[in-house]
Amino acid sequence: MLAExxxxxxxxxxxxxxxxxxxxxxxxxxxxxxxxxxxTSISDEAKAIQAALDEALSRVDFVLMTGGLGPTRxxxxxxxxxxxxxxxxxxxxxxxxxxxxxxxxxxxxxLEVNRxxxxxxxxxxxxxxxxxxxxxxxxEQDAGQKVVVSMPGIPYEMKGLMLEEVLxxxxxxxxxxxxxxxxxxxxxxxxxxxxxxxxDWEEQLESHGVSIAYLPAPGQVRVRLSAVDxxxxxxxxxxxxxxxxxxxLAGNHVVSDQDEGLGAAVVRLLTKKKLTMAxxxxxxxxxxxxxxxxxxGSSAIFKGSVVAYDNQIKQSMxxxxxxxxxxxxxxxxxxxxxxxxxxxxxxxxxxxxxxxxVAGPGGGSIEKPVGIVWIxxxxxxxxESKCLNFGNSRTRNIERSVREALAWIIRAAK
Amino acid sequence: MLAExxxxxxxxxxxxxxxxxxxxxxxxxxxxxxxxxxxTSISDEAKAIQAALDEALSRVDFVLMTGGLGPTRxxxxxxxxxxxxxxxxxxxxxxxxxxxxxxxxxxxxxLEVNRxxxxxxxxxxxxxxxxxxxxxxxxEQDAGQKVVVSMPGIPYEMKGLMLEEVLxxxxxxxxxxxxxxxxxxxxxxxxxxxxxxxxDWEEQLESHGVSIAYLPAPGQVRVRLSAVDxxxxxxxxxxxxxxxxxxxLAGNHVVSDQDEGLGAAVVRLLTKKKLTMAxxxxxxxxxxxxxxxxxxGSSAIFKGSVVAYDNQIKQSMxxxxxxxxxxxxxxxxxxxxxxxxxxxxxxxxxxxxxxxxVAGPGGGSIEKPVGIVWIxxxxxxxxESKCLNFGNSRTRNIERSVREALAWIIRAAK
Numbered sequence: 001m002l003a004e005x006x007x008x009x010x011x012x013x014x015x016x017x018x019x020x021x022x023x024x025x026x027x028x029x030x031x032x033x034x035x036x037x038x039x040t041s042i043s044d045e046a047k048a049i050q051a052a053l054d055e056a057l058s059r060v061d062f063v064l065m066t067g068g069l070g071p072t073r074x075x076x077x078x079x080x081x082x083x084x085x086x087x088x089x090x091x092x093x094x095x096x097x098x099x100x101x102x103x104x105x106x107x108x109x110x111l112e113v114n115r116x117x118x119x120x121x122x123x124x125x126x127x128x129x130x131x132x133x134x135x136x137x138x139x140e141q142d143a144g145q146k147v148v149v150s151m152p153g154i155p156y157e158m159k160g161l162m163l164e165e166v167l168x169x170x171x172x173x174x175x176x177x178x179x180x181x182x183x184x185x186x187x188x189x190x191x192x193x194x195x196x197x198x199x200d201w202e203e204q205l206e207s208h209g210v211s212i213a214y215l216p217a218p219g220q221v222r223v224r225l226s227a228v229d230x231x232x233x234x235x236x237x238x239x240x241x242x243x244x245x246x247x248x249l250a251g252n253h254v255v256s257d258q259d260e261g262l263g264a265a266v267v268r269l270l271t272k273k274k275l276t277m278a279x280x281x282x283x284x285x286x287x288x289x290x291x292x293x294x295x296x297g298s299s300a301i302f303k304g305s306v307v308a309y310d311n312q313i314k315q316s317m318x319x320x321x322x323x324x325x326x327x328x329x330x331x332x333x334x335x336x337x338x339x340x341x342x343x344x345x346x347x348x349x350x351x352x353x354x355x356x357x358v359a360g361p362g363g364g365s366i367e368k369p370v371g372i373v374w375i376x377x378x379x380x381x382x383x384e385s386k387c388l389n390f391g392n393s394r395t396r397n398i399e400r401s402v403r404e405a406l407a408w409i410i411r412a413a414k
Numbered sequence: 415m416l417a418e419x420x421x422x423x424x425x426x427x428x429x430x431x432x433x434x435x436x437x438x439x440x441x442x443x444x445x446x447x448x449x450x451x452x453x454t455s456i457s458d459e460a461k462a463i464q465a466a467l468d469e470a471l472s473r474v475d476f477v478l479m480t481g482g483l484g485p486t487r488x489x490x491x492x493x494x495x496x497x498x499x500x501x502x503x504x505x506x507x508x509x510x511x512x513x514x515x516x517x518x519x520x521x522x523x524x525l526e527v528n529r530x531x532x533x534x535x536x537x538x539x540x541x542x543x544x545x546x547x548x549x550x551x552x553x554e555q556d557a558g559q560k561v562v563v564s565m566p567g568i569p570y571e572m573k574g575l576m577l578e579e580v581l582x583x584x585x586x587x588x589x590x591x592x593x594x595x596x597x598x599x600x601x602x603x604x605x606x607x608x609x610x611x612x613x614d615w616e617e618q619l620e621s622h623g624v625s626i627a628y629l630p631a632p633g634q635v636r637v638r639l640s641a642v643d644x645x646x647x648x649x650x651x652x653x654x655x656x657x658x659x660x661x662x663l664a665g666n667h668v669v670s671d672q673d674e675g676l677g678a679a680v681v682r683l684l685t686k687k688k689l690t691m692a693x694x695x696x697x698x699x700x701x702x703x704x705x706x707x708x709x710x711g712s713s714a715i716f717k718g719s720v721v722a723y724d725n726q727i728k729q730s731m732x733x734x735x736x737x738x739x740x741x742x743x744x745x746x747x748x749x750x751x752x753x754x755x756x757x758x759x760x761x762x763x764x765x766x767x768x769x770x771x772v773a774g775p776g777g778g779s780i781e782k783p784v785g786i787v788w789i790x791x792x793x794x795x796x797x798e799s800k801c802l803n804f805g806n807s808r809t810r811n812i813e814r815s816v817r818e819a820l821a822w823i824i825r826a827a828k
Contacts, residue, residue, distance in 0.1 A: 011638070012436075013440050013452070014627075014638070015437040015443075026428050027428060038466075041436065074626075154630065181428075191484055193523075196527065213488055214484070224425070279721075290698075290700040290701040303727060306721075308718050309717055346731075347724070361710055
């Protein structure tokens with residue numbers, strides 16, 4: 001079963017908004033046995049919407065659209081779909097009531113443009129959106145052979161509609177084979193190194209009905225194994241057997257055997273081991289703490305962090321010595337080790353990780369060029385430290401330092 | 415001048431990678447007078463690539479592709495393009511030399527699959543990628559009327575190639591009208607409220623040759639005004655006149671008059687005013703600090719942060735009183751005010767912002783439901799506090815709390 005996604009909005013084409021909706025929808029659909037065949041982003045123009053819809057429906061039976069349902073003038077998706085399906089907009093009193101309540105509940109004034117959001121195409125099934133004022137729409141063509149769904153582009157509203165309205169209807173409407181995935185997270189080795197390591201095994205995968213993909217990001221590679229079958233047990237068994245084989249070949253590079261970020265992997269591992277952690281961050285500026293605390297349940301393992309951008313704070317809150325700062329400077333092995341040890345003691349945790357570096361683009365020198373990052377880990381076995389260099393990009397330096405720090409905690413606590 | 419972007423990779427369709435490349439490319443192209451007409455994401459299949467390329471070239475003269483150039487088996491873009499342009503792959507000795515050096519410089523072993531990355535299509539102009547082992551390609555058709563560019567999908571490598579190789583060639587190859595944009599960042603009001611506020615003015619915009627777009631995100635709306643003209647001065651003047659008019663109507667909702675994030679706006683404002691700041695974070699877990707420190711130059715205004723997830727740390731590092739914690743609990747007005755005041759004093763800054771809330775999805779109670787967030791700001795005029803509630807989603811609670819905190823600093827320091 002194939003589907004296509006069409007995302008609508010000039011802001012996507014102009015690069016002012018990153019389309020995060022498609023990836024989320026792709027993952028959800030895939031888990032329901034629907035494979036996304038193509039994602040198309042187009043502008044808020046009736047002609048563009050009609051053309052994209054024509055083309056998508058010529059290739060697949062199911063099209064999901066997001067965007068262009070807001071109350072402002074540039075939002076024309078609803079009118080365009082009504083014309084496309086040759087139906088008219090009529091006032092939906094139940095929806096009008098909902099929208100009125102929505103504004104009343106928030107103490108906002110309801111405007112004429114919001115009233116218009118209750119005008120719905122007569123031929124569609126309205127998908128109620130309790131999170132906003134733009135409703136979703138489910139259109140059918142050719143006695144249900146083709147389905148077109150339209151949802152608002154705000155991710156939070158789209159996700160609610162997908163989970164509560166669209167996906168349950170998809171399960172009912174089509175009876176589909178299951179796609180089973182497993183994704184393993186490796187850290188610290190490149191894609192080609194990994195591929196070489198498992199070369200012979202990989203060559204036999206296809207004949208076992210399993211496909212593989214390498215998903216590289218700076219400093220990490222996710223490895224995805226998948227199989228499709230009408231029997232979910234068969235698909236699962238096929239993939240799990242290959243996961244076991246992969247772990248034998250490359251297991252020491254794997255930091256998580258689930259499809260999760262490094263932050264979630266840390267939280268899961270430390271929770272299981274009943275361990276706690278803290279961070280003392282200079283160049284990462286709170287990004288390690290933020291990546292841990294973005295994970296639900298992280299309060300069980302995370303006690304806190306001192307972001308010590310200023311040297312005085314390194315001294316007053318982490319106990320870094322004046323001598324170390326004077327003699328070696330803030331970006332040095334002795335300072336980062338003192339930061340980690342100080343954080344472990346003062347925050348009372350099992351593991352404390354510390355960073356100090358020159359994130360860039362400014363602030364480098366000949367001895368300490370932009371990109372140099374010292375990391376230290378203080379744990380039950382003492383303090384360890386290492387020096388990394390990821391080059392000139394600030395974002396990349398922070399991102400890779402965060403990943404190194406998180407992977408280090410996982411390897412130490414495993 | 416219209417272009418299309420094609421991003422290649424099963425991981426995009428399966429939702430395991432968010433396509434951030436297209437937005438970045440769209441913004442860059444737009445600044446060079448190239449309007450992106452469509453973005454298409456497809457799988458790593460030769461047929462899909464050929465079909466998407468055929469369609470794109472039937473609509474526009476310039477196609478940019480990313481992805482599928484890695485060393486692993488699922489990477490087939492280069493072979494597919496060679497076949498599409500009816501040319502063969504030949505060993506490019508200069509590129510082979512570069513790749514060999516690249517591996518030698520990093521102390522990694524060079525593999526046969528990496529050698530193959532130096533096999534380039536004979537008919538293309540090779541775009542040298544100094545950041546990795548997959549080179550870019552520039553193909554021309556119909557005596558240069560049509561151009562197809564292929565780049566690796568890793569954002570850092572793609573960006574380098576765009577800035578150093580592709581965009582300079584675009585400027586040379588086509589002589590284009592300029593598109594001038596201004597984007598204003600508003601915070602705390604909805605899209606429909608804003609649109610209503612400027613309704614009459616907006617109605618005249620088109621006749622002045624200026625277009626408007628509202629780009630909403632939770633808690634903020636960016637407003638983009640743009641004009642296209644062969645004379646860059648004319649395009650700029652047209653837009654700037656309307657920016658002035660918008661600021662008269664809605665200026666008190668605007669937190670930045672540039673196309674930047676709230677973190678960058680804070681850094682710019684405080685730097686200009688020679689002010690410093692710190693954060694004391696519970697429910698935001700370091701995310702406010704991270705959003706400030708991700709901005710280059712933030713060390714001039716940001717001294718540090720205490721992420722106090724644990725109550726003991728609220729006491730020991732921020733001086734929150736035992737009484738306040740016992741009597742009101744960690745998520746309370748008195749605790750968050752003490753956190754802000756403690757951070758301002760102990761970190762020695764002009765402004766300290768503090769958060770304490772129930773981010774969710776767990777941890778709520780009847781008195782303190784999931785989503786409740788107390789924020790306090792301690793500054794030269796004393797301590798202020800407010801209570802917010804953004805609902806059930808952890809990500810959204812953190813994101814919106816961060817935005818509220820940053821906007822509050824801007825409004826206080828302006």
